Amino acid sequence: MDAGTRSSSRRSHARRGAAIPPSLDRDERLGRFAALQAVLRARIETADDVLFAEPLNRHLSPLGWHLAHCVYVECYWLREVLAGDDRITRPLSADAWPEFAPKAGRGARLPARDRLLAWAEALQAENGRLLAAALGGPGRLLADDYLLHFLIGHHVQHLETIDTARVHAVLARPEGYVTPHPLFPCSPEPDLRSVAAGTYRVGADAGSFAFDNEGPARQAMLQSFAIAGKPVSNAEYLAFMTEGGYGRSALWSTAGRQWLQETGAHAPAWWKRGRDGEWHGATATGPCPLAPDAPVTGVSFHEAEAFARWADCRLPREAEWETAARAGLLEESGQVWEWCADLFHPYPGFAAYPYDGYSRPWFDGRHHVLRGGSLLSAPEVTRPSFRNFYTADIRHIPAGFRLAR
Structure with a gap:
């Protein structure tokens, strides 16, 4: 399954971890997280209209959905789980939970791109501040900056899926490419x-x-x-x-x-x-x-x-x-x-x-x-x-x- 099926929600979270080098201190890790948030938004801002709102195939979600989902995941952990505040997550759950939002229908429920980007940028900035303030607090979720690692892992998962979709968009274009270097077969001789x-x-x-x-x-x-x-x-x-x-x-x-x-x-x-x-x-x-x-x-x-x-x-x-x-x-x-x-x-x-x-x-x-x-x-x-x-x-x-x- 792709990131849109096995990603973070109450019952289904990021499948990939974040083994950030130990030489990075907490502030540098938080900077890494903020950079990933920005890259996610940039991918959506530059995507063509089809990729933004439509799935390329049954395995891939519209790219706009990935951004909405990543914002939801941040809010779920930082606001609902840690603070008991579900005012943002509760109305979004039907669209942002992979289990409740089949890929084929995800694009139709997206807001306009500019609205999505403005909403995401504002919430992600605040979520970054909430995360920085929470780290070091009590509980296993915050010990050793677990939640920071977890969210970084979630976001790199979705970025890989987004970039996979971008490759498939190229492959879906009408034939017209002429390769300058044809491929020739070679019998395997494994070392x-x-x-x-x-x-x-x-x-x-x-x-x-x-x-x-x-x-x-x-x-x-x-x-x-x-x-x-x-x-x-x-x-x-x-x-x-x-x-x-x-x-x-x-x-x-x-x-x-x-x-x-x-x-x-x-x-x-x-x-x-x-x-x-x-x-x-x-x-x-x-x-x-x-x-x-x-x-x-x-x-x-x-x-x-x-x-x-x-x-x-x-x-x-x-x-x-x-x-x-x-x-x-x-x-x-x-x-x-x-x-x-x-x-x-x-x-x-x-x-x-x-x-x-x-x-x-x-x-x-x-x-x-x-x-x-x-x-x-x-x-x-x-x-x-x-x-x-x-x-x-x-x-x-x-x-x-x-x-x-």
């Missing part, structure tokens, strides 16, 4: 790095901010394994396509074959054929060539799993991924969210916080774990212990994968 069998620590680092599903830290007993130094590249993925990977039933799980039949997928969601018939990619500012060595982006778990079978490999388990990341074995981590083999599950001793609905509803046997962060991610969400999670069919996000054996 596998070995890790010895042993017991390795995984999970949240002591004394640092983390979300509930990152803990408690545990000792994971791992068999020896090997993991690729880099994610699968565009050129390697094109080789899978040209060798008929999408049409080879044996490479796909039962669920993957059903997904193929339903979607007709035949290439990554972040690829598009141009006027010249060649594949190209996109950024938020326009179409671009696909760099052969860059990680493939916009693939589902089903596609990643099928490619791994084709390459006589597998997807890494998340404990393997984290162990390799902590050992410094993973190059280009943070380029794409990386699918892991695991279903999203609670660690032993899991305790929900700050509310039951942040992680627990998604331990449903349907969501898979992704690790690492993407080029659209803020630094706050790229710590080794952070666990992203999506269902196996999702491919609108900047997701790729690396191989393991």
Whole structure:
């Protein structure tokens, strides 16, 4: 699900944390928060009318909704939870809670852009002052500046979703781009790095901010394994396509074959054929060539799993991924969210916080774990212990994968 489905409300809050470097003091962290508020408003101010008010597809919300929602979330925690004042949040809840505001109808209930921006700027300035005054107060929510970290994490989540929508807006334009550098296939030759069998620590680092599903830290007993130094590249993925990977039933799980039949997928969601018939990619500012060595982006778990079978490999388990990341074995981590083999599950001793609905509803046997962060991610969400999670069919996000054996 995107940020508009699993984001902050009474029952559903930000899925991404904010591991702000410890060298920042509180004032600098508050400055970071204010800067994120300003960037959110700037994204909405410069969005075209369609992006502002209309969803591009069933997975994405109108961009104006993200700003309204982020303001609501600030008000919910700072005013309703801490101060018992719901005068702002109560009338907004039907529009700002993801559960009560289906994506398809969110744009129709937005105010005019100038009104939304003026409302947001005024409330966010006051919310910043309320937050600064509250920090250091009693209670777990304020201890160690938890709420500041939490709100920063929430806002960077929505900024990534906003920028994802901007990329898809470029991909939705009529064909007309001619790439100056066509992509050619290259058979995968993963640079596998070995890790010895042993017991390795995984999970949240002591004394640092983390979300509930990152803990408690545990000792994971791992068999020896090997993991690729880099994610699968565009050129390697094109080789899978040209060798008929999408049409080879044996490479796909039962669920993957059903997904193929339903979607007709035949290439990554972040690829598009141009006027010249060649594949190209996109950024938020326009179409671009696909760099052969860059990680493939916009693939589902089903596609990643099928490619791994084709390459006589597998997807890494998340404990393997984290162990390799902590050992410094993973190059280009943070380029794409990386699918892991695991279903999203609670660690032993899991305790929900700050509310039951942040992680627990998604331990449903349907969501898979992704690790690492993407080029659209803020630094706050790229710590080794952070666990992203999506269902196996999702491919609108900047997701790729690396191989393991």
